Amino acid sequence: MNWKSEYSVGVPKFDDDHEIILNLIDTYLMQSDSGLDLNTVRFIIDQLGDYSQTHFKAEEIYMAEINYPRLEDHRRLHHEMLDQLTYIRGQCEKGDVSVVEVTAKFLHDWWNNHILLEDMAYKRFAGSELE
Numbered sequence: 001m002n003w004k005s006e007y008s009v010g011v012p013k014f015d016d017d018h019e020i021i022l023n024l025i026d027t028y029l030m031q032s033d034s035g036l037d038l039n040t041v042r043f044i045i046d047q048l049g050d051y052s053q054t055h056f057k058a059e060e061i062y063m064a065e066i067n068y069p070r071l072e073d074h075r076r077l078h079h080e081m082l083d084q085l086t087y088i089r090g091q092c093e094k095g096d097v098s099v100v101e102v103t104a105k106f107l108h109d110w111w112n113n114h115i116l117l118e119d120m121a122y123k124r125f126a127g128s129e130l131e
């Protein structure tokens with residue numbers, strides 16, 4: 001799953017973040033398909049954790065600025081993903097690479113849905129504000 005223009009949420013910085021994150025998820029999926037390397041998996045998960053945290057924070061500030069009414073629900077979804085990433089990171093640190101296979105599809109689906117449904121909702125709201 002690579003970033004496509006229909007994923008655009010109307011904020012170029014967030015589109016860039018999404019592209020980086022989706023590329024990391026793709027690499028994560030490839031790891032789960034073809035023989036795992038623990039160091040690579042750890043690196044991907046660290047990157048994913050860092051990018052997600054920075055990205056979520058920036059989105060939350062933006063949603064507050066535009067007075068997005070569903071900010072709290074959206075924030076809760078972000079926190080759930082950060083908890084998942086912390087869990088995966090913990091399992092990797094224990095050397096349990098089976099966590100990658102178990103979570104790869106979940107991460108892929110979560111990010112796909114999150115961008116196309118949840119992030120798109122603040123885009124629509126921001127657009128309607130301008131009219």
Ligand SMILES: [Fe+2]
Nearest residue numbers: 014059115119
């Ligand atoms: Fe996002």
Ligand SMILES: [Fe+2]
Nearest residue numbers: 059114118119
């Ligand atoms: Fe989001």
